[in-house]
Amino acid sequence: MKKYTYTLKAVFLSILLGMTSTSQADSSLTVRHLVNEQNIVSLNVTAKFLILPVQDDAPESKVCIVKDNEQRGTLMNVRLARERVDSYVPFILSDYKGQQISVDIQGLPADAVCWKELKLADSFDMSNKETFRPVYHHTPAYGWMNDPNGMFYKDGVYHLFFQYNPYGSVWGNMHWGHSTSSDLIHWNFEGVSIVPDAWGAIFSGSCVVDHNNTAGFGKDAVIAFYTSAKSTPWGDVQSESMAYSLDNGKTFVKYAGNPIITSLEKDFRDPKVFWYAPGKHWVMILAVGQHMELYSSVNLKDWKKESEFGKMQGAHGGVWECPDLIELPVEGSRERKWVLICNINPGGPFGGSAAQYFVGSFDGKTFVNESPVQTKWMDWGKDNYATVTWNNAPDGRCIALGWMSNWQYANNVPTRQYRSANTIARDLTLYKAGGEFYLKSTPSREMKQARGEKVSVPSFKVTDSYKIESLLKDNNGAYEIEMEIQVADASKISLNLQNEKGEQVSMYYDLLRKQFVMDRSKSGKVDFSNDFPAVTAAPVHAGKTLRLRLFVDRSSIEAFGEDGKFVMTNLVFPSSPYNQMSFGTEGSGYTVSSFNVYKLR
Structure with a gap:
């Protein structure tokens, strides 16, 4: 599991998440609204951060600190909340502790939700509130x-x-x-x-x-x-x-x-x-x-x-x-x-x-x-x-x-x-x-050090279809699959990752066209972009034995074939972890000679 360490030496330490909304702004803040969406927030700095509420699809506002009638630092573009709050971000104030300053906020109307949500804070709730945050891939803390x-x-x-x-x-x-x-x-x-x-x-x-x-x-x-x-x-x-x-x-x-x-x-x-x-x-x-x-x-x-x-x-x-x-x-x-x-x-x-x-x-x-x-x-x-x-x-x-x-x-x-x-x-x-x-x-070889619980499936032959009903107990969506396939006379080898809700990532080797294909059009949440439900294909030059490693995390699949001769990386957003795998074939079938699943820590 990814570990984050936060120290007071960092310029930006963390983010306040999931804060309880209040009906009015922090009482220690004085907000003055001017013409043309100019706003001045005056305060005596008694905390490390001014917490800004953010709405991802809002127009950008400009934010900076003013001290002794001079702008300090550069103007930052922040999509401050107008109708709703998607998350919060910290605006650092610790350099001005005990001083009277103003925060200049440009381009935000007086009736925006932001004005009820501004707060001063010294501490932060760093608990992960994201369903899709990966377990073993690096992500920003916020x-x-x-x-x-x-x-x-x-x-x-x-x-x-x-x-x-x-x-x-x-x-x-x-x-x-x-x-x-x-x-x-x-x-x-x-x-x-x-x-x-x-x-x-x-x-x-x-x-x-x-x-x-x-x-x-x-x-x-x-x-x-x-x-x-x-x-x-x-x-x-x-x-x-x-x-x-x-x-x-x-x-x-x-x-x-x-x-x-x-x-x-x-x-x-x-x-x-x-x-x-x-x-x-x-x-x-x-x-x-x-x-x-x-x-x-x-x-x-x-x-x-x-x-x-x-x-x-x-x-x-x-x-x-x-x-x-x-x-x-x-x-x-x-x-x-x-x-x-x-x-x-x-x-x-x-x-x-x-x-x-x-x-x-x-x-x-x-x-x-x-x-x-x-x-x-x-x-x-x-x-x-x-x-x-x-x-x-x-x-x-x-x-x-x-x-x-x-x-x-x-x-x-x-x-x-x-x-x-x-x-x-x-x-x-x-x-x-x-x-x-x-x-x-x-x-990288360090990935093997992340392996935890191992589940091995005995060798099996696929002449029509075959299904592994459970890849891991207590599957948190973060694991590696390592398999070896004896092709025999198969012309197509299908490998489908699935969950109990019918969402799936369809993969297959097309041995006639010499391709490895991944289709994520039914992988889970795909409606946020017309460009997301895609089918991708990689050239494959393999013999009678195929080796494939799949690195699955909560929102991604990385396929490494033939010891890295082809690689395919695709995001996925399933509503629950893929914990089943089904196999199909065209031709006379094939044998999965080894199949190991490793829970990744």
């Missing part, structure tokens, strides 16, 4: 999350930063949130690490551990690179900035020379930085519209553009985002190849956002794709996006993580307290088939 950012490993700890809105569970107010783990399964929420500033909101980026003090901030300093995204009356502006940490990512100091790279391009974002040992310099890869740009530096501050990549390469159905460039071993050989990961939105194989990749060579300045006419996808579901890898991962591993959602419906999935989860961690390698190099994504 608020909105999208792209994983700045991932690095240091002193036995995996650090995960992420695009974060602490003021609501829809996209906006981009900060970097921060979580840590020692095993990639149990996560501690560390609060907000990097906040918006004069150069804009904090968009996606990366972190490096500067072992040799090349930047001059200190040996082993953690240095973050991110996109500063500013909206102006003349349009949006994106540039690249940096910050450094001397306490392993707990706090960051922004570089005084920001922004460090600027451009005339509109879409200019998501810096991924790494050390290129042969050239003894740093490399930055940036997403620029529908191509990538590569830069080099010896000190992490001054950057030189070296090359571009992307013209007439891969899919171009949308904007390229969240790049990564990694060197991977080829299984069964001493060979190594470079892989450029390119996330795209829209333009995925089944609509919306997805992650593609290219395999080739890199000389420290220029990347060359060895298969320019072929588009390769990292994941064949709808819900793996913004995939990037950890810097400084142990044992030479390359560990990746994705955002488990799709921009077609990410703001509308049926949760309130939080939105979005990450995929499980995946170890990346390459394999060769038919003269081509392909990416293999294997569940």
